[in-house]
Amino acid sequence: MTDNMENKIHRALQRVPPPPGFEERLLAAVRSKGPKTTLSKKYAWRLALAAGLVLAISIPYIHAHRKRRAEEAKAQLMLALRITSQKLNYVLERAMHEARVNSNPSPAEDTQ
Numbered sequence: 001m002t003d004n005m006e007n008k009i010h011r012a013l014q015r016v017p018p019p020p021g022f023e024e025r026l027l028a029a030v031r032s033k034g035p036k037t038t039l040s041k042k043y044a045w046r047l048a049l050a051a052g053l054v055l056a057i058s059i060p061y062i063h064a065h066r067k068r069r070a071e072e073a074k075a076q077l078m079l080a081l082r083i084t085s086q087k088l089n090y091v092l093e094r095a096m097h098e099a100r101v102n103s104n105p106s107p108a109e110d111t112q
Helices: 002-012 022-031 041-104
Strands: none
Touching: none
16 A cells, blocks of 8 residues: 555656746746836835834833843842741741740749
């Protein structure tokens, strides 16, 4: 079955000569459409100038936006670090208090 499929593909992909007059008709069709139009130099310069102006105007705004986002992220990080520091200090104070309470026996325990 594979050989049969390969034969079909091979036959389908064989070179077939073009019909008579094909080249002439093709060339006539290409000539009738005329030359491909391109951008004039004046228009291209205007387009390049407009693109340059857009970049020149937008880059400072993009920079300011990124700087503002970085400052916001820094503020959030500093807040998170302050909160974490406060929580760790609280846990440390509790642990130290518990250690003092457990290391000093109460007077009632001494008399017994």
